[in-house]
Amino acid sequence: MEQEYENRTLAILKPDCIEKKIIGRVISRLENEGFEIVAGRVCKLTDKEAEGFYRVHQNKGFFRDLIKFMTSGKVIVLVLQRENAVEKLREVIGATDPAEAKEGTIRREFADNKQNNIIHASDSPENAKKEISFFFPGYILI
Numbered sequence: 691m692e693q694e695y696e697n698r699t700l701a702i703l704k705p706d707c708i709e710k711k712i713i714g715r716v717i718s719r720l721e722n723e724g725f726e727i728v729a730g731r732v733c734k735l736t737d738k739e740a741e742g743f744y745r746v747h748q749n750k751g752f753f754r755d756l757i758k759f760m761t762s763g764k765v766i767v768l769v770l771q772r773e774n775a776v777e778k779l780r781e782v783i784g785a786t787d788p789a790e791a792k793e794g795t796i797r798r799e800f801a802d803n804k805q806n807n808i809i810h811a812s813d814s815p816e817n818a819k820k821e822i823s824f825f826f827p828g829y830i831l832i
């Protein structure tokens with residue numbers, strides 16, 4: 691069972707991704723890297739949902755702006771599956787700041803800045819499990 695969690699991660703295509711009409715291009719990149727979409731939701735986050743999801747950042751200076759941005763339009767939440775999903779997705783999307791992201795990564799190609807950076811990805815298998823449960827309650831039964 692634990693093995694299954696290592697193979698799944700959570701991605702959020704952020705409001706800037708939808709606004710720029712690059713959903714297809716981003717998902718295509720994910721598919722080309724071997725990710726399979728095993729669950730998905732299109733939604734507009736409430737302040738409460740965004741604050742809950744990003745609560746680890748609640749004391750950071752950028753928190754209020756992040757909440758404003760994440761609730762500014764629709765997002766697409768995806769559960770992605772492939773071998774070593776968490777690490778691989780982090781590699782494919784690149785660093786938080788697109789200026790620091792490696793050539794060929796999604797954020798390097800499409801993101802405008804540290805905040806408007808197109809896509810979120812879980813940063814550890816533990817957080818992937820929590821984040822998947824946040825958006826898909828009961829999806830992973832422990």
Ligand code: CMP
Pocket residue numbers: 747752756786804805806807809810811
């Ligand atoms: P994400 O991977 O979704 O995780 C937290 C988000 O906070 C991050 O992507 C950015 O959108 C945002 N973020 C992180 N660091 C900064 C920063 N220094 N300034 C502004 N926004 C940031």
